[in-house]
Amino acid sequence: MADRKLDLKRLMFSMASLADLGEEATSSKDLSSKMRAALYVITGMFSVPSAALFLYHPQRHYLELLVDKGQRDKALQGITMPILSEQIKRLRPNDPQTARDLAGHAFYQRNRGLWTKLQIEMFLPLFVKGEFVGAVALGRKLGGAPFRAAEKDVLRIVAHQMAITLHNARLFLDLAEKAAENKKLYTRMQRIYHDTVEAFAAAIDAKDEYTKEHSYRVASYAVAIARELGWKKQDIEGIYIAGLLHDIGKIIVDVKVIKKTETLSAPEICEIRKHPQISYDILSKIKFPWKDIGKFVLHHHERLDGTGYPNCLKEAELSDGVKILALVDAFDAMTSNRPYRDKLPLEKAFQEVMRCKGTQFDSKITNTFFRILHKELNGEIKEPQILPHLQETDMRNIKALASGLAM
Amino acid sequence: MSNFSLSxxxxxxxxxxxxxxxxxxxxxxxxxxxxxxxxxxxxNSLIVNFSNVQYINTIGVSIFTGMVQKTLEHRSVLCFTNMKKAHRDVFEMMGLIKHVMVFADEDDALAFLKRKG
Structure with missing residues (x-):
């Protein structure tokens, strides 16, 4: 009678333990934490002080120790047990096996050292629909009593549950591995893409030695403003590309017009004013992963008061991206030497920007530009993007100026 | 969030x-x-006072199994005190009780250890 009562208690405990195992196996924890908790449940079910859980890697033909408990050696994680396909076939799926059961088994003989080190008493190969996914290795029970028949039955149920958990975990790991590979590939392609675009920009700027690196500076300044305005990473990347390619249409403009030192004639002005449209025509054929690049480029010579080109758009019709490019393109033009004039001193360039604020340049964008400059001068920005391009001997002068203009 | 603390x-x-x-x-x-x-x-001696323990499941049993094993390895004494009947029943069923000394309360355990020297 007492034995029956104890059996019933044990059965109740096993059922509660299986519920605990299910709860841990389906939790949202990371794989390692989930498996460690599951291993604690299993060891608690049978009063086993030490155990280990292995994940099978079919391509590498080994079992890898994922988590362990109660081992004397604290550096076991990642340790492997080689196992060949034909050796897997000799294992009894989801059935507890002792060292004695596996004595003549090549897998056991090959891994005998580790088997002894881990003090494995019971080996539980985990299978899902005939596919080997891993194993649970249990040490001796506390006190050294052998596993009872009823306990082996419970172990079989545990094996099924653990096998499914491990199978799902492996699928997840495979997916994560593929995702990581794809991310790497994406990063590499993105680099190639950027390099190509930068090469294009260099080609555009190379047409005229005066505009050398103009596109790069425009892109750099535009990024600084977009970042300060809190744009998303994807959109910042978009304006960077737009900055690099905004003058691509100049490739078709006659180099004599670009390099002319005298005042341009009306037809020449007309020709040079075609470049935003040509840029747009070229870029609109490309399916960029960033939105509005074509529009940014097309309208970067528009002005708030509607006197810009090519479409005489007014403030309300211009996006922030366009307004950013309009400002930084003009600012870089002012602070660079041109065939027809020397660059303006920074003080004059700042004054010019302020003079055109509200008519040519957007107030918010202009204020943001000066705020960044002020921050860069004060060392508040880790990687300055405007300051390194400005060559000014009297930095204190710039500091005072930028400080006065920053809002 | 774990509903557990240890002092x-x-x-x-x-x-x-x-x-x-x-x-x-x-x-x-x-x-x-x-x-x-x-x-x-x-x-040399560990006393676990269970008076504020509300619930122990299989993970808990595993934790105590590990503790028992470690005290055996260190040839130390592990004492459990203030246990509720439900906890004691689980430990008994799992074969842990025979490796620990059970006392009604902490004072009894401390008195025993003092006598033992």
Missing amino acids: SRSARDVAVLMPKGYINDMGAVSLERTSEQMLGKGM
Whole structure:
């Protein structure tokens, strides 16, 4: 009678333990934490002080120790047990096996050292629909009593549950591995893409030695403003590309017009004013992963008061991206030497920007530009993007100026 | 969020561990870790006071199994006090009781250890 009562208690405990195992196996924890908790449940079910859980890697033909408990050696994680396909076939799926059961088994003989080190008493190969996914290795029970028949039955149920958990975990790991590979590939392609675009920009700027690196500076300044305005990473990347390619249409403009030192004639002005449209025509054929690049480029010579080109758009019709490019393109033009004039001193360039604020340049964008400059001068920005391009001997002068203009 | 906390104190070679709440998830593993640290520091006796323990599940049993194993390896004494009947029944069924000394309360355990020297 007492034995029956104890059996019933044990059965109740096993059922509660299986519920605990299910709860841990389906939790949202990371794989390692989930498996460690599951291993604690299993060891608690049978009063086993030490155990280990292995994940099978079919391509590498080994079992890898994922988590362990109660081992004397604290550096076991990642340790492997080689196992060949034909050796897997000799294992009894989801059935507890002792060292004695596996004595003549090549897998056991090959891994005998580790088997002894881990003090494995019971080996539980985990299978899902005939596919080997891993194993649970249990040490001796506390006190050294052998596993009872009823306990082996419970172990079989545990094996099924653990096998499914491990199978799902492996699928997840495979997916994560593929995702990581794809991310790497994406990063590499993105680099190639950027390099190509930068090469294009260099080609555009190379047409005229005066505009050398103009596109790069425009892109750099535009990024600084977009970042300060809190744009998303994807959109910042978009304006960077737009900055690099905004003058691509100049490739078709006659180099004599670009390099002319005298005042341009009306037809020449007309020709040079075609470049935003040509840029747009070229870029609109490309399916960029960033939105509005074509529009940014097309309208970067528009002005708030509607006197810009090519479409005489007014403030309300211009996006922030366009307004950013309009400002930084003009600012870089002012602070660079041109065939027809020397660059303006920074003080004059700042004054010019302020003079055109509200008519040519957007107030918010202009204020943001000066705020960044002020921050860069004060060392508040880790990687300055405007300051390194400005060559000014009297930095204190710039500091005072930028400080006065920053809002 | 683990509903478990642990406090401990030690005097000479006796450490008293006072777990509180539910010993039913990995948050309670600190109990096993702390006891191992105490044994490593040379404590010959560990007392676990169960008066504030509300629930123990299989993970909890596993934690105590680990503690028992470590005290056996260190040839130390592990005492359980203030246990509820339900906890005692589980430990008995799992064969843990025979490796620990059970006392009604902490004072009894401390008195025994003092006598034992």
